[in-house]
Amino acid sequence: MPKIVDREKYRKELLWKSFDLFAQKGYASVTMREIAKELGVSTGTLYHYFPNKEAIFLQLVEEQFQQDIINFLAEAGDIKTVPERIRALVNFTQKNEEYFISQFLLWSDFYQHQGKSEILNNEILKRVAQKSRQELLKYLEIEDKAIADFVINFLNGLICVRMFEGEMISYEEQGELLVQMVSGYLANW
Template sequence: MPKIVDHDQHREQMILDCFELFSKKGFNNVTMREIAAELQVSTGALYHYFPTKQSIFEQMMTYVVDKDLIRLRERLNSTESPEERMIQAGVVIENDKEYYQNILLLALDYFRQQPESETKVMFKAFARHYVEAISYQIDLPEKYSTIIFCWLIGLVYADLLSPTLISGKDQFETVTEIMRAMRMKISTESS
């Protein structure tokens, strides 16, 4: 009897395995042949699922961002206030620091090597998803959530360059205080 393959599940597993490979070597330093070898599939099978290395990367990043947002929502929805959710987000990011650093490095590596217009569209969509999630979770308008998103990217990058330079916990506590003040200001302006 022929083996029944769940192609969606197989593609998902391939994408996850590619994340590890791209994280180790970067986008440009990996060939389709290396990807096939890492995934233990033939190059023909790889091309059946993904026509180009770029399509692998783009599907991988879409998958990673979607799963990350789901995971963050699940972890943050158990807390009551927006301030508690912000502090909890700090715990999540601190615990998964290497993962977020890998996402950032991969995005930068890919951005430098690909046609600007296509890449900007993809990363703009990812940023929009994160900003919307932040806005919802901490109950702030998107213009403020955009600032927090940019700060988060900077925090991940600063920790990558110099892990002892700043305390993530202190940073999240400070931003939570700023966030509280912004929410109070918005509340009084609305009254």
Template sequence: MPKIVDHDQYRKELLNQCFDLFAEKGYASVTMRQIASWLDVSTGTLYHYFPNKEMLFAQFVDELSQRDILQAKTEMTAGQTLSDRIRIVFDYFERNRDYFFKQTLICVDFHQQMHREGIEISDPMKQVGERIEQSVEELLIELLGFDEPELVSFLMTFIDGLMMSDMYVTRRVDFQKQGELIIKMINAYVEKHPNSIAPDLKSLT
């Protein structure tokens, strides 16, 4: 085992490897021993890098969200028209469909963990949660290039729905088709209601 000089660097590497494990089993069902064995280290080492299981998970989610935002920013570049922009967003989620489904499971887990009764949510955890929410929204707005709250909310909600869709085994949502449908719907909507639309949005269509 190569000695990692940079403590913090190694900590993050460990966290990054936890993704599939947490996604598949869920926080509460994974034991520290399983994590350690998955990472090919001893439990002692785990406790050397993380004070306890809860903080490990919190740091994991934190790290995860930071990476995600960064990744999304670099991979998605704004398109010219509204259609392009929506298409880019849907493409991105389609390409990383598996990843985002797992990420959703993790988020739900994190949410439950944070809200389980009788336990005071530690400030760091709360902040993690809020930071994620904020930055995802900001990113979407930036990508779409307009700030029409209703419409942004609509798209975000729909994307949340998409990320959940792989929970259903018998159904299979086609991200591409859904994207095209939504593009058509929004275009038709914008055409029909030109006055209820913000200027920045109108300029895109």
């Protein structure tokens, strides 16, 4: 009797395993052959699921985004106010800092390898960016896209600064400033 394989589940497993390799060695330096070897599959199997390394990366970005949303919402629970929701975002970022740093470094390597125009014109990356803002607006229960942009930029900036300054920058202190800024902004509208 032939083995029954859930192809979608297997594809996702390959994606998540490839993240570790990309994060460790960088996007540019990893080949499809090396990915297949590290994942313990043949190159033919890898090509069956993904036409090239870029496709692996882009599908990984989509998969990580979806899983990050699921993980965050499960952890955050039912929080009622915008300040509490922002604190939950900051806490989630802090708890998963190493993962987000690895993600940031991988994205930076991809950016350097692909180039600015390729990145800015990539439909998958545009879709993920737009969806992340929509999910944040829905979570915060607000309609002002500028706030979603601000919160995302703030958290990304906080991750970047902590890569170089570590504990000198406090999530708690910066998170409270973010709460005050957003709350003050909303109070004036």
